[in-house]
Amino acid sequence: MDRDNNSSLMLPASIAIIIAVIFALFNYAPVKKAPIVNTAGSTNNTNQRLIIGRANDSVTLDPASTTEMNSFKVTVNIFETLVKYEKNEGRIIPCLAESWNSSEDGLTWVFKLREGIRFHDGTDFNASAVCFNFHRWMDKDNPYHNGKFSYWNTVFGGFPGFVDSVKALSNHSLEIKLNKPYAPFLNALAMPAFGIASPEAIKEHNEDLFKHPVGTGPFLLKSWEHNKSIILERNDKYWNGRAKVKEIEFRVIPGNKDRLEELKQGSIHIADYLSPVDIAEVKYDPNLHLYLRPSFNVGYIAMNNERFPFNKRDVRVAINHAIDKEKLVNDVFDNFAKPAATYIPPSLWGYNNNLKTYEYDPDKSRKLMQEAGFPNGFKTTLWVMDAARDYFPKPLQVAEFVKESLKQVGIYAEIKVFNWDEYLTRIRNGEHEIALIGWTGDYADPDNFLYTMFASENAKPGFAANYSLYKSKEADQLLIQARETTNMVFRRSLYRSLQEIVNYEAPSVPLVHTMPVMASRLSVRGYVPSMTGIESLENVELASE
Structure with a gap:
């Protein structure tokens, strides 16, 4: 349970010192220390489940139909975008597209797609699949345009907005034409809302796709018990190498103090959205590591x-x-x-x-x-x-x-x-x-x-x-x-x-x-909080405690 409003007027000295140090660095950069891990334990155990405690459940697992962060926290591990951000740098790098170029006026973009990638249902990822997704998002008359598609509306200015056409030039070459320049175009394509879904899954599930997500990412959906838990399992055929852990569970624990207590007891590995008042308790617990997300x-x-x-x-x-x-x-x-x-x-x-x-x-x-x-x-x-x-x-x-x-x-x-x-x-x-x-x-x-x-x-x-x-x-x-x-x-x-x-x-x-506060067990390795609050977790692993 959160503290009473007035209790923050008399901060313990330990918290005041921590706050002073953090505010000295408060030009919105994360305060980090290298996690101390138990080197006697194996960090190569790929049969473990990483458990993340969070305050809210996801609203949907169809990223195209939401702007909600707790949904994206899950879907970014299931779906992939044409391009993505390099960790910690914000630089756009290849993902499902391995290269791209644009016309001098910025209106025509051509993407060369990776070959040999399959969706979780075994169907091929190709330019036709990407076109299918874009047409679903942008065309109000498309039979699979079921949902709000709020991010498309927000980013591209309506339906179809300023995207003039999307077409396959070949099996692994895609052309997108805009009817006016858009400076952050590549940045927008890296957003989790534009993760590419299996066309066959869209056709099969249509308006129920939010319960049956099928992408190309490092994990796929195992189960979803609403307001309790979402469990993802590793995609062992992932094109970019197997994830470090076998499963990820996103567990709903509404109370800040309850999440922290479960973290201390070891029943979860990462606790998101903690209260700043808990900083001292985390910092001085020898089994925990404090993270501060960059303020964004x-x-x-x-x-x-x-x-x-x-x-x-x-x-x-x-x-x-x-x-x-x-x-x-x-x-x-x-x-x-x-x-x-x-x-x-x-x-x-x-x-x-x-x-x-x-x-x-x-x-x-x-x-x-x-x-x-x-x-x-x-x-x-x-x-x-x-x-x-x-x-x-x-x-x-x-x-x-x-x-x-x-x-x-x-x-x-x-x-x-x-x-x-x-x-x-x-x-x-x-x-x-x-x-x-x-x-x-x-x-x-x-x-x-x-x-x-x-x-x-x-x-x-x-x-x-x-x-x-x-x-x-x-x-x-x-x-x-x-x-x-x-x-x-x-x-x-x-x-x-x-x-x-x-x-x-x-x-x-x-x-x-x-600057959002979160914490993890020291057994968690490879976890890097992003400024957006949304991270793909294929490189996170667990050491023995």
């Missing part, structure tokens, strides 16, 4: 700009002035987060560190409320998810803090709690008034944050990732310009200008950037 997220308050009174800028600005982010970081995040001035992390290029942000000023907030026509305030609902996310390790305490802050300026919020699956569905439909939500980047480009959260294209009910339902022609123009130019100096300038526009309009309230 933002947690924020999404105000529904299409609902009264949040369609009034004065009300939105008043709410921005009502939140004391420094106190929030101290009271709820145990000083293990950084107040957010805007919606991209400071480590990301294009960050505007000259923004004149909204200072905590409840008097100014109350004055703005009066000017907006609410001298006596108003009532609203504040939505929150029921379990930890990397940007909100203690979401209910964040909700209580925001509720009390709003109360001080005459806004009386009733907290409503939903399970994660229902929460996503409802806020994508725009049913909320104000909601706590966040975003973890998929790749190191401001487009992934800012286009996702603020493009009008992404404010469509049912598909919304722009949870504020904010719409601005000026913002859209800058977002599109930044997508279509490859001039990095110009792109950086456009994103800095965009942040100024969004800051003035105040569609939401940026709250915090966190």
Whole structure:
């Protein structure tokens, strides 16, 4: 169970020292130490099961139909993409495509695919299979276009969006034509949402593919007991060499303390989404290793700009002035987060560190409320998810803090709690008034944050990732310009200008950037946390303890 909000005001000296050291390195790089392993034990035992404790179950195992991180954490081990990121560097490297080239105008891309790869069901991976997947994603009239396909809509601007055509040039050569340039194109193709599925599995299972994932990756699905456990087993015919462990289990353990306790007892090997207050306990346990994911997220308050009174800028600005982010970081995040001035992390290029942000000023907030026509305030609902996310390790305490802050300026919020699956569905439909939500980047480009959260294209009910339902022609123009130019100096300038526009309009309230805390047993070797929170685990192995 999480600590009471006020308990963080008196931090033990050990935690305070750790926090001080970490914040000295808090330019969003992970704090690591080399794991100490029991060298007497074998690290070559390939018949073991790696068990990961996490707060939430996956929503689906069809990566094309979700934007949800806990789904991707599993599917990235089942499906593979045409290209991928090199670990720790963010550089695009080959995966299912071994090479590629583009035309000078950036509109035509040709990919040479690897030969001899088979899907888990034994069918061939080839250019026709890739085309089949793209047509499923992009064509609303395709008989297998069953699902939201939210990431396609978000990244490529609708159905079909700016992808003009996808066709096989030969059995292992593929051509993709765009109808306008898109600077982060390769980055987008590396996202787990665009993992290539077996066409035969899609045909067989269609809308039930989310329960029957079939890819080319190092693992395949063995079992899924909803809200309890997902077990993957090794693909012994994997084209890039067998995985180090025989099975991976993703076990749902909702409570932070419960996950830590099971880790200490050795019933799980890795615990995700731990509370910062547990750092000292992990650090000084001789059997555990502390990991800090690189901070690549933002947690924020999404105000529904299409609902009264949040369609009034004065009300939105008043709410921005009502939140004391420094106190929030101290009271709820145990000083293990950084107040957010805007919606991209400071480590990301294009960050505007000259923004004149909204200072905590409840008097100014109350004055703005009066000017907006609410001298006596108003009532609203504040939505929150029921379990930890990397940007909100203690979401209910964040909700209580925001509720009390709003109360001080005459806004009386009733907290409503939903399970994660229902929460996503409802806020994508725009049913909320104000909601706590966040975003973890998929790749190191401001487009992934800012286009996702603020493009009008992404404010469509049912598909919304722009949870504020904010719409601005000026913002859209800058977002599109930044997508279509490859001039990095110009792109950086456009994103800095965009942040100024969004800051003035105040569609939401940026709250915090966190550095998610996790831990493992010392027997875990080869595990490297990524900034996106999503890792393929074929190179992780277990030593004997």
